[in-house]
Amino acid sequence: MNTGADWTIEVDRSVCIGNKMCVSVAPDAFEMAEGKARARTENVSPSESVADAYESCPVSVIVVRDATGEEIEPGN
Numbered sequence: 001m002n003t004g005a006d007w008t009i010e011v012d013r014s015v016c017i018g019n020k021m022c023v024s025v026a027p028d029a030f031e032m033a034e035g036k037a038r039a040r041t042e043n044v045s046p047s048e049s050v051a052d053a054y055e056s057c058p059v060s061v062i063v064v065r066d067a068t069g070e071e072i073e074p075g076n
């Protein structure tokens with residue numbers, strides 16, 4: 001059953017500037033690889049740390065989708 005509880009996260013690595021903000025704010029969700037961030041896992045539970053990472057990215061390359069696949073702006 002789709003409960004609507006999960007988020008999907010991804011990083012557009014072609015635009016990521018590698019300042020590690022998302023990794024320091026949400027280390028469970030993001031990690032660095034070859035100087036750029038990537039999602040550790042595609043599906044995460046909605047959390048304040050992921051929302052903070054989303055908001056802290058200076059180039060807005062973190063994409064968060066809700067369980068329906070719709071892009072959302074967590075924290076807003």
Ligand code: SF4
Binds near residue numbers: 036058
């Ligand atoms: S905060 Fe944004 S620019 Fe910085 S490492 Fe994470 S995805 Fe890349």
